[in-house]
Amino acid sequence: MKAAVLSAPGDISKRPLRISDVAQPEVRPGQVLLRVRACGVCRTDLHIVEGELPVRVKELIPGHQIVGDVVAGATAELPAGTRVGVAWIGGTDGTCWYCRHNFENLCNSPTFTGCSVNGGYAEYGLARADFVFPLPAALDDLHAAPLLCAGIIGFRALRVAGVQQGEKVGLFGFGASAHLAIAVLKAWDCKVYVSTRGESHRRLAASLGARWVGSENDKPPVALDRAITFAPSGDVVITALASLRKGGVVAINAIHLDRIPQFAYDSLLWGERQLRSVTNMTRDDARDFLRVADEIGLRPQVTVFSLEQANEALLAVKNDAIDGAAVIAM
């Protein structure tokens, strides 16, 4: 099969992914083999390919927003031909303290799709049968793919931030994840304030119903109940904290941040403001979000690439050159 393979991490401008022919994986008990239809491109893939996240797999195939059909390993629940999604969390041990207490996102021995096992930048991929999600029929492949990380983890971020119906919510950064989160927030009658770099991202935010749009480090004109940062920048975390009312929450939706600058406690955190990170996802997050997405008719804005263009897709993500989400069509 054809796949985009990472032999050695490096700057994306040097095209570290090689498009090559590799052996089709063989299905083991408890797994399904998928014929990949589409795979979303996430900023986390960029962190993996550029070496900011540790990779222990030689010749890794990245990609953790996979839409594919079950072609082997079918079960009664997952008959051959079932169209499913695979997300970032590819498996957990099911036995550690976190798994037993409903925090499988924090599992001590997790498997991450396209990071600790091969992912979906390929014609075929394996997944654990208990970690795939049947997809709503109304969602086509290209529009389903970005929901599987950008969507689910953005949805988890709304939960971690504790968003309630009708609240004032700030989104800092407006890439793939935020442009899906805003649709959920609008469905919940929230007032949404967006700070982001890039004129086209600001235009997209306004067209999707943001009440106010500013540039990267602009503070919204009102005190926010909740804020979610999507930008891979610690400075933005401080701007978000400074935008909160007392008792408000900032949720950081970033798997990698260079650092968070030193900040004043009295004016920024005092007053029971909270700063939380959003880490991975649970299967419940995935199922709940896919149901909500189906109910509200969520359709991401997508830019489509071929498998041969995997490096270009990641470069575009790095340069903030994509409005909405990048997707590889197989």
Ligand SMILES: [Zn+2]
């Ligand atoms: Zn566990």
Ligand SMILES: [Zn+2]
């Ligand atoms: Zn992701």
